[in-house]
Amino acid sequence: MNLTLKIWRQKNANDKGKMVDYQISDVSPDMSFLEMLDVLNTQLIEKGEEPVAFDHDCREGICGSCSLYINGEAHGPDRLITTCQLHMRKFKDGDTIYIEPWRAKAFPVIKDLIVDRGAFDRIQHAGGFISVNTSGNTQDANAIPIEKASADAAFDAATCIGCGACVASCKNSSAMLFVSAKVSQFALLPQGQVEATDRVLNMVNQMDAEGFGNCTNTGACEVECPKGISLENIARMNREYLKASFKG
Amino acid sequence: MSGILNSSIGRKFAMALSAFFLMIFILQHFAINILSVFSSETFNEASHFMGTFWAVQFILQPVLIFGVIFHFVMGFVLEIRNNNARKVSYAKNNGRANSSWMSRNMIWSGGFILVFLIIHFIDFWIPEINTKYIVGDMSGMHNGEYRYFHELQEKFIPIWRVALYCVGFIFLALHLLHGFGSAFQSVGANNKYTRALQGFGKVYAIGIPAGFIFIALYHHFVH
Structure with missing residues (x-):
């Protein structure tokens, strides 16, 4: 395959940046998208040019590092996959x-195609945890019975890998799908109830402070999410937030 | 609790509450207007009741005006805030791959509805307020009979106004096609009834504006 690539190049956070055209030939249909970029970078290095910087780590759809907006969609045209897949x-x-x-x-943007997703870390730090002592005296997993539906919904929410495709896809740059997944995975389980009020208030406040936009329920995040996180989580977060606001 | 309206979710919730109120108002408005197709007397009586009953005039009407203004102002405020959340646009963005046109263009459909509402207020509401509270005529009568039906008929004689109203209601339908379900999602209602609710929302979003268009066309052609 012969392709024309239009890639965002930006030297550093302060550079204005621009789209640059590259021609790449002999691309195998069996290559992953990141492998195709590896080939491009090899060619650029051989020509003495600066390779394209992009995030990647596990390359098997688990880590959430890869983060490319390809042909107008987060992680490209396929569904329920990350860019590396x-x-x-x-x-x-x-x-x-x-x-x-x-x-x-x-x-x-830090450089080229790499962005600083530290905002997600700070939201997690604001409340995306439970205060349980796990140092050697962990309870038996079945000590607290949890109904199957709640356990499944919590697990589904917990599959969020924090890649940021929801923010990238949303016309408002809203982070509500990410935050709602993190809120839901605890809100659905008894272990998460102790800090439920503070958790949702602190995480939403941090989300707002980071400058993310407001959700207008377009549903783009759900469609583009590589892990299929459902909009039901945003509705649950809304309920949790309203309940916590009136309570505390 | 105090800071709820300063939060993103609080603003969504407030938008949804004002949307619920406006959707109930539109349904009530339609229920009275459709009477004009079946019986001028019943329409006159209903209009006179709504135009003179103190609870409607001095409680519901101010709440309605506040609701309309709040919904539009908050809508524009949220749009500006949302635009500020992305300083650099994508060179290529394929929005249609993951969301409906209606959901991505609520500000435009809402903006056209605002223009329509201003014209609608100039056509009906301001003359009504003038007659009742400036001139002081609360009788609702003109030449010995109720004036409401005749005023309605006269307004729909010019084809340009009928066309304008039809376009206004098409934008209302586009707005409601996303707004109905979105309001329920914003208050946290996403459960086993959501699919049925969305189906009802489509019927409401298309049926009510289509009904208003029918009323405008009916009076234009039947007059």
């Missing part, structure tokens, strides 16, 4: 592919 067979010979970083004020 996207294969070049999804594209046609002669295609032009736009590759951009996540765009949000709360996710400033």
Whole structure:
């Protein structure tokens, strides 16, 4: 496959940045998207040019590092996958592919296609945990019975890998799908009830302080989420937040 | 509790509450207007009751005006805040791949509805307030009979106004097609009834504006 790549290049956080065109040939349809970028970078290095910087780690859809906005969609045109799981067979010979970083004020570009997702870490620090002593005296998992439906819903919420595709896809750069998944995974379980009020208030306050936009329920985040996190979590977070606001 | 309206979720909740109130008002408005198709007398009596009953005039009407203004102002405030959350736009963004046109363009459909509402207020509400509270005529009568039905008929004689109203209601339908379900989601109602509720929302979002369009066309052609 021969492709034209339009890639966002930005030297550092202060650089203005611009889209730069690259021609790449002999791309195998069986390559992953990141492997295709590896080939491009090899070519750039051989020519003495600066390679394209992009985030990646596990390359098996677990870590949430890869974060590319490909042809106008987070993680590209396929569903329920991260960029590292996207294969070049999804594209046609002669295609032009736009590759951009996540765009949000709360996710400033560090270099090229890498953004700073520290805002997610700070939201987690604000309340995305339970205060349980796990140092050697962990309770038996079945000591507290939990109904199957709640356990399943909590597990589904906990599959969020914090990649930020929800923010990138949302026309408002809202982080509500991410935050709601983190709130839900604890709100659905008895262990999460102790700090439930403070958790949702602190996490939402931190989310607002980071400069994310407001959810307008377009549902784009749910469609683009590589882990299929449901909008039901946002509704649950809304309920938890309203309940906590009136309570405390 | 004090800071709830300063939070993103609190603002969503307030938007949803004002939307619920406005959707109930639109339904009530339609219920009275459709009477004009079946019986001018019943329409006149209902209009006179709504126009003179103290609870409607001095409690519901101010709440309605506040609700309309709040919904529009909050809508524009949220739009500005949301635009500020993304300083650099994408070179290529494929919004249609993951969301409906209606959901992405609520500000535009809402903006056109605002223009329509201003014209609607100039057409009906301001003359009504003038007659009742400036001139002081609370009788609702003109030449010995109720004036409401004749005023309605006269307004829909010019084709340009009928066309304008039709366009206004099309934008209302587009707004409601997303807004109805969105309001329920914002108050945290997403459960086993959501699919049925969304189905009802589509019927409401298309049926009510279509009914208003029918009323405008009916009076234009039947007059």
